[in-house]
Amino acid sequence: MTAHNELRLLPWSGPEGKPCFLSTDDGAGFLSRLADTTEASQLSTGAEVLKRAVNVLADGEVAPEELRPVMAELIGSLRDVLRVAESRGHRLPAQDSAEDSDDEEGPHLPAAAFG
Template identity: 45%
Template sequence: MAEQATPWPNGLAAQGPRLLPWATAEGKPCYLSTDGRGYLATLADNIESVQLGMGAELLEYARDTMTPGTKILTATENRWLACRLSEALSGALRVADSRGQRLLGPEEEEEAGEDV
């Protein structure tokens, strides 16, 4: 299944630095000054898609493990699943934060609509 970046409503996005889906070695956030085009913006879009896809697969796996009649996970397997789900949730929250920062506010949408 091919993953694609989610398009923005009406193709609108706020200007300013974009929170990237990765951090520095010290765990600090990385930002990109971009107009939404270019190699790094495309790379970030693709990484976000992969992160969200992996999260969806982990959620499906976790749900399958709770189905009656399935093999009961060991403590080690449950810990692994909890760690991976935590990582996936962290990635999804970062994507949501990044995308939320790029949405236009009501005033900005009106201005953008007048420019069209």
């Protein structure tokens, strides 16, 4: 299986908010496992934040100042989940062009089409 990109986008930022990457063939190494655990935690946190936001919005009498912290949490969680999705998308196996035309019907979009 060949990945689209040899570098793995890690689920945390470096100095000045710049992305961090890992170059390894060992998906079971310490940093790979740490990244997997961090991604799982970020996805779980995102689900929890979404539930809280839904509950806040369901309250028809929520004050605007109560929305600000919920929005801040949602923004942070969305940023994390998008980074996880981007990282995982880059690690999907590349398909041969013959597979593209013979297998599934319908449009085939590159990962870049999803942001």
